[in-house]
Amino acid sequence: MPTNRPFVLSIAGFDPSAGAGVLADIKTFEQHQVYGFAINTANTIQTENKFVAIQWTELSFVLQSIETLFGTYEIKAVKIGIIPSLNYLKSIVFLIKRLSPKTKIIWDTVLKSTTEFDFLQIENQQDLLAILNQIELITPNYNEILKLNPEEKPVEMIIEKLVKNCPILLKGGHHPKETGTDYLHTQNQFFRLSPKNTSIYQKHGSGCVLSAAITANIALGKELLLACKEGKNYTENFLLSTPTSLGNHYV
Numbered sequence: 001m002p003t004n005r006p007f008v009l010s011i012a013g014f015d016p017s018a019g020a021g022v023l024a025d026i027k028t029f030e031q032h033q034v035y036g037f038a039i040n041t042a043n044t045i046q047t048e049n050k051f052v053a054i055q056w057t058e059l060s061f062v063l064q065s066i067e068t069l070f071g072t073y074e075i076k077a078v079k080i081g082i083i084p085s086l087n088y089l090k091s092i093v094f095l096i097k098r099l100s101p102k103t104k105i106i107w108d109t110v111l112k113s114t115t116e117f118d119f120l121q122i123e124n125q126q127d128l129l130a131i132l133n134q135i136e137l138i139t140p141n142y143n144e145i146l147k148l149n150p151e152e153k154p155v156e157m158i159i160e161k162l163v164k165n166c167p168i169l170l171k172g173g174h175h176p177k178e179t180g181t182d183y184l185h186t187q188n189q190f191f192r193l194s195p196k197n198t199s200i201y202q203k204h205g206s207g208c209v210l211s212a213a214i215t216a217n218i219a220l221g222k223e224l225l226l227a228c229k230e231g232k233n234y235t236e237n238f239l240l241s242t243p244t245s246l247g248n249h250y251v
Contacts, residue, residue, distance in 0.1 A: 005035040006219040007073045010212065011062070011092060012081025012108075013042040013054070019246050020205030025079060025212040027249040028234070032216035037075070039065045041083055048204035048245040056084045063095055070099040076219035077104040079212050086127045093134050104218050107131075108211035109140040111147050122148055132166035137224065139211045141171040159185050169214070169228055171207065184228050191225055193232055200239035203247045210235040 010025035018024060022038035029036030039062055045052035069075065078096055083089045089107070096103055111122075122128055128148065132138065140148060142155065145168070149158045159168055163185045172181040172195075180195035203209075213234040217227035241248040 005033055006076040007037065008034045008215055008219045009037045009039065009069060009075050009078045010081065010215075011039045011041060011066070011078060012208070013044055014040045015044055015046055015205070017046060017048045017204065017246065019048045019203070020208045021081060024205045024208045025081070025215075028209050028212035029216050031234070031249050032213065032220065034076075034216045034219050037069055037073070039069070041081065041088075059088050059091055062088075063091060066092065066095055067099065070096070070103075075100060075103055077106065077215045079215040080105065080107045081208060081211075082110045086122065086124060086131065090127060090131050093131050097134050104136040104215075105134065106137045106139065106211055106215045106218070107135050108207055109138050109144050109148065110207065111144050122150070125149065125151075129162075129165050132162060135166045136218070137167050137169060137214065137228075138162075139169045139171060139207065139214070141207065145170060163187055167224060171210065182228070182232060184225060186224075191228075193229060196233070196236055197240065200236065201243050201247075202245065203239050204245045206235055206239060206247075209238050209247075209249075 008029055010022045012025060013021040015021035015023060022040060026036045026038055041057050041062060043055045080089065080092065093105060096105060145155055145158055148162065152158045152161060159170065162168060164187060168185045170183045170185065172178055180198050182193040184191040184193060210231050213231035214227045217230050222230065238247045238249060
């Protein structure tokens with residue numbers, strides 16, 4: 001195994017179109033020169049334009065996979081994608097932190113597909129906050145953060161509550177006023193990340209690519225703000241790479 005690259009892990013779904021999920025994450029990891037592992041939380045039947053079906057992986061199988069990898073490798077950072085329940089996520093996060101407290105976890109809060117297939121409902125706010133206490137970053141878009149706390153509005157109040165437990169990168173792809181502008185919120189401050197180019201092509205899996213790029217940069221030792229900035233730059237290049245919904249990866 002390579003000794004000159006940090007190990008990173010994607011725990012996410014398998015998308016046969018390779019636009020999203022673990023295949024997109026591995027492509028992104030490779031371009032960042034980190035060594036990527038992957039554990040499937042689900043197999044899906046889909047294209048970049050159509051979601052047909054999903055088959056979730058048994059939690060026990062995922063946990064055994066995590067134990068096997070962490071028992072062999074020093075994994076610097078983990079990106080988590082689609083999961084079926086908070087209990088499923090909580091089991092994954094708490095196991096990782098028990099096995100390797102220093103491993104950084106980034107959760108891409110995918111609550112539904114771009115084709116409107118729901119993955120996760122937030123059943124319990126206390127469970128959510130307990131999970132966020134163990135995570136280094138979540139990356140919701142404008143629609144997803146509303147679903148993280150449907151009892152609370154406006155968005156600013158949700159952020160104020162959740163950021164006490166975990167930094168938040170609020171993606172701007174679905175923002176009603178500032179499309180493409182991301183905001184990184186930490187407990188004491190926030191940072192505005194403006195796009196370099198707004199004339200981009202929409203891509204299937206762009207959120208996966210962004211969170212994977214941030215994960216890779218964190219594994220490479222970069223501070224959170226710089227990791228988010230460089231992840232955003234990488235994702236913009238991905239969005240500009242083709243006029244279709246499936247993009248090409250390159251640094």
